[in-house]
Structure formats: structure tokens, C-alpha cells
Amino acid sequence: MNLTSLLQARAAEDKPVRVGMVGAGKFGSMFLAQVQRTPGMHLLGLADLSAQRARDALERVGWPGERYAAADFATALSQGSTHITEDADALINADGLDVLVEATGNPAAGIRHARAAFRAGVHVVMVNVEADALAGPLLAREAAAAGVVYSLAYGDQPALICELVDWARATGFEVVAAGKGTKYLPIYHQSTPDTVWGHYGLSPEDAKAGGMNPQMFNSFLDGTKSGLEMAAVANAAGLTPPDDGLLFPACGVDDLPHILRPSADGGRMPNKGVVEVVSSIERDGRPVFRDLRWGVYVVFEAPDEYVRRCFREYGLHTDSTGRYAAMYKPYHLIGLELGISVASVALRGEPTGISTNWRGDVVATAKRDLAAGDMLDGEGGATVWGKLLPARRSSTLDALPIGLAHNMRMKRAVGAGEVVSWADVDYNADDPAIAFRREMEKAFGNQR
Structure with missing residues (x-):
């Protein structure tokens, strides 16, 4: 009962753990459902590319409107309410923030937000496994150097x-x-957003009515x-x-x-x-x-x-x-259990999982024959799927990580089932996410 007692003590002292979250999708919404019921925890702010989507998520899980009507972070801090914003950087740098929950699912955004949080002296709970698989060991090293905790998200597997x-x-x-x-089933590796619903026993119309994203669900399947x-x-x-x-x-x-x-x-x-x-x-x-x-x-x-x-x-x-x-x-209860990570990093200084080695890498693998000029469409798309390999093999193959295989154009043909390499695609080496990943490969290459 250690976390419970620590949270209760913070509640009694009126010094709750102040949390900010970026991303108001399904995982984030499940956390929202529970954080409002957790003594000693205060959602200071919620950032999303769409402020209305964030409001809809809060309403959907039963938050009273007055709880998220704060005009700015200072008001949210003083009143114990929540400020909604489309500016993730403003949330990360808000006074009083203790823990950032990164739940966007976008690997480049996840890396950017985590590094900004480290600079601000804020702990990070990384729901965004795409970002962790891409460069988790280097993120963990930067967090340690900044004196904060970087953690995998409890509730996720x-x-x-x-x-x-x-x-x-x-x-x-x-x-x-x-x-x-x-x-x-092996056939799932060839699944595309156009074929995914048949594997789930749904019609495209039913899936659309339910607000289900075919590319996201295809990444679960393939x-x-x-x-x-x-x-x-x-x-x-x-x-x-x-x-x-x-x-x-x-x-x-x-x-x-x-x-x-x-x-x-x-x-x-x-x-x-x-x-x-x-x-x-x-x-x-x-x-x-x-x-x-x-x-x-x-x-x-x-x-x-x-x-x-x-x-x-x-x-x-x-x-x-x-x-x-x-x-x-x-x-596993996904975001409903996420508070364990938030409390652990804030109150015990302990992650619920942290990438300290580079042992596994997820590489872009062709779903079909790819020709020069084809555009890759990333995780869950129609062109490539992410195959887990030992990092030593990925390095030998100079494999392109699935987390970066989006909006990259093929320079040469790659056959179905083959791994796509960096040499097979056009890319901008100065892109921050690409540069960070390449830095991670160099820093942890001797730990394979």
C-alpha cells in the first residue's frame, strides 16, 4: 500500500502530484477517467492538436465542465483545475508541473516532447512505445543526466x-x-488499412461509425x-x-x-x-x-x-x-492503470520499466514488392510492417526503423518480405528525429 499512502499524504498536505498529458486519444482518455478519482494527483493540463478533441475526451469520461475551464496554467494551479491547450511546449514549461505523460503515439513528437520535459526538469511517463522503441535508451540516458525519471507506462503490456x-x-x-x-496469423503481415476490418469481423461502415482508425488498428494486427x-x-x-x-x-x-x-x-x-x-x-x-x-x-x-x-x-x-x-x-487495463507509473516516478523516483540497453529493434519490412519512387506510409500502412530483430542484426543490415518509415520515398526496389535499409530511401539527415536515432545507434552500438 506504499503508493496509496504516499498519495494520501500528498493529498492531506494539499501538495498533489501535478500531471500534464499530451494526447487525448483512447489511452489518454482511460487515464483521464481515473486521475480525477485519485487522491493526491492533479491534472494540471491537457494538450492536444485539437483543443476540442481534448474537451470531448474529458466530457466523455465524466469530467464536470468547470473542472477544465481554467483560462491558463496559473489559474489551474491555484484552483486545482485543468487547463486545455494546443501548445504542448506551454504545458511542458508550466509552473508546478511534476510529470509529463506522453501519449501521442507519434515517435518524432514523443522524442521532442520528452527532451523538452527533461530540459524543464519534469519526469516523463512514455505511453508512446513507438518513441521508446525508436530511441528509448538515449532518452533514458538524457533523463538521468537531467536528474529526472523516464519510464515506460504501467497498464501497457x-x-x-x-x-x-x-x-x-x-x-x-x-x-x-x-x-x-x-x-x-502469418497472413496478417500483409494486412493493409483497406483489408483490416475483415480480420476484425467488422464492416468499414461500422468501423467508421465507431471512430476507429484503420491504420492504427492495422498496426495492432500486422x-x-x-x-x-x-x-x-x-x-x-x-x-x-x-x-x-x-x-x-x-x-x-x-x-x-x-x-x-x-x-x-x-x-x-x-x-x-x-x-x-x-x-x-x-x-x-x-x-x-x-x-x-x-x-x-x-x-x-x-x-x-x-x-x-x-x-x-x-x-x-x-x-x-x-x-x-x-x-x-x-x-491489462491500459490507461486505467497509468497512475501507478505517475505515482512511482513522482513519489518514489522509480520507473515502471526503463530502456537501458539496445537489444531489440523494429525494422521496416516490405509488405509487397516496393519500387523506386514508392512512398512509405509507416506503421500500420500498406507498404511496410515492423519486424522485431536483435539490434545487432538490425545494425548489420543498416535497417530503417519502422518509427521513421513514414513519408520516405524509395530510392531502389525492395522485394516483399525484405528489410528496408537506410540506403533504400531518401531521407533528411538533419531531421531532429532522424538525427537523434542515428545518435542512439552510435551511442549504444557496443551494447548489442
Whole structure:
């Protein structure tokens, strides 16, 4: 109950943790639903490219209008209310701000906002996994130099996986594999925004009526989002992706210790210490029994016969040898749980996951044959998807990260299924996001 008591103390002292958030999408809206109910926490400001969208998000989750009518940040600070703005920089530099939640989903914007927050002495909770996968280790280094905390976002799967990994290691277990579940078939890698709704069982009309963005939902389906999240886990937990990308084995919770043990012991993993995503459907489309579609897991190993016997005595489900076991969490609550990160960084100075190594990289991979002159349309688009590779392989290939593969024109042809390299595209080396990424590659290249 440590965070609860710390928040209650701040509430009693009338010194709440003051939070600013950039981005009023689904994740952000879920946080808005709960922050208003959290004693000791005050949403000082909300920034979005559309102020009306921000107001709509607050109204949708039940905020009274007077709570977000503050004319400026000074008024919001003195009255305990919230100021809405379209100027993210003004929010970042507002007096009294303790923690910035970056929830835009745009990797270039995420890097820009985080670095501005570091300069302002503000902690950052990075919901924007796209930005973390692109340059998280360098962002973490800059935050440390500035004396602030940079953190993955609790409620999102990477931070929850890191929590399970930390639990296993802190209790003396070796981590064999860690990851999450999703719905996956190999054909999904070729999905485009024009075909995505059929895979979800929706009509384009129904999806449009629900305000659903086809490119965003396609990134969930085509493997890109899974790659980005597992890159964040690999880089934060010191784990390694499979050499040729995620395998997405069909696997339910009862089979985690069996399928995710090393291949030398009869499993599917190439070695110990890997990240992997398990599918909730078999390759022929049948549902997996007791699937983990919405959850996270860690597989760990008993070091000796005494511990194996303890596993048996306390009913832990293991593989047939009793050597490998798993812990899992069946659900994650996205932004509803984000307050854990905000409280942790502000009150304990601890991140809920932080990228300290460059182990995994998500590279642009052609969905179809690409010709010279074709324009790449980025994450969830029709031209490329994001494949997770070990950073050492990505570096050898001089691969283009998926987070930058937007509005770049191809200089030469690349076949379907092939990785797109920096040499294959025209790009502006002076673009701030590109320059920061290239700096990260140089700074962390020896940690692969």
C-alpha cells in the first residue's frame, strides 16, 4: 500500500502530484477517467492538436465542465483545475508541473516532447512505445543526466512484463522467456488499412461509425505493435528477440512452460532469456484453449530438485519435467492503470520499466514488392510492417526503423518480405528525429 499512502499524504498536505498529458486519444482518455478519482494527483493540463478533441475526451469520461475551464496554467494551479491547450511546449514549461505523460503515439513528437520535459526538469511517463522503441535508451540516458525519471507506462503490456521479469529475478529465478499474447496469423503481415476490418469481423461502415482508425488498428494486427512492445521489453529487461523475429507460437496459459522453454529441452525458444508473443489462435484459425490474448507472462526455471518439489507442492503448473514454470497476468487495463507509473516516478523516483540497453529493434519490412519512387506510409500502412530483430542484426543490415518509415520515398526496389535499409530511401539527415536515432545507434552500438 506504499503508493496509496504516499498519495494520501500528498493529498492531506494539499501538495498533489501535478500531471500534464499530451494526447487525448483512447489511452489518454482511460487515464483521464481515473486521475480525477485519485487522491493526491492533479491534472494540471491537457494538450492536444485539437483543443476540442481534448474537451470531448474529458466530457466523455465524466469530467464536470468547470473542472477544465481554467483560462491558463496559473489559474489551474491555484484552483486545482485543468487547463486545455494546443501548445504542448506551454504545458511542458508550466509552473508546478511534476510529470509529463506522453501519449501521442507519434515517435518524432514523443522524442521532442520528452527532451523538452527533461530540459524543464519534469519526469516523463512514455505511453508512446513507438518513441521508446525508436530511441528509448538515449532518452533514458538524457533523463538521468537531467536528474529526472523516464519510464515506460504501467497498464501497457511492456511495463507489466517488466514487472513480472523483475519479480522473477528478485526472487532468484532465471528468466527463460517473457512476453504477451495477441491474435496472430502469418497472413496478417500483409494486412493493409483497406483489408483490416475483415480480420476484425467488422464492416468499414461500422468501423467508421465507431471512430476507429484503420491504420492504427492495422498496426495492432500486422505484427508491428507487438514488435514495438517487445523491443521495449528487450531493451528494458535485458532480454533478446529471436534472431529472425518473433515466432508467434499458438499457446495457451497451460502450455507456456512447455512451448516457451528452450528448443534443447523440447520447446520452441532458441535459447533462454528471450522475448516472445504467443497467439490466441491456431494456424488453422481455431481458438487456443485458455488463451492469453489480453495478458502477459514470464517463464522461469527451477534451479534444483528442491525448488521443483516446491513447485509441485504448491500446485504450480510446469512442463513435464517440472523444471520450467510460468506466471502470468490475464488482462491489462491500459490507461486505467497509468497512475501507478505517475505515482512511482513522482513519489518514489522509480520507473515502471526503463530502456537501458539496445537489444531489440523494429525494422521496416516490405509488405509487397516496393519500387523506386514508392512512398512509405509507416506503421500500420500498406507498404511496410515492423519486424522485431536483435539490434545487432538490425545494425548489420543498416535497417530503417519502422518509427521513421513514414513519408520516405524509395530510392531502389525492395522485394516483399525484405528489410528496408537506410540506403533504400531518401531521407533528411538533419531531421531532429532522424538525427537523434542515428545518435542512439552510435551511442549504444557496443551494447548489442
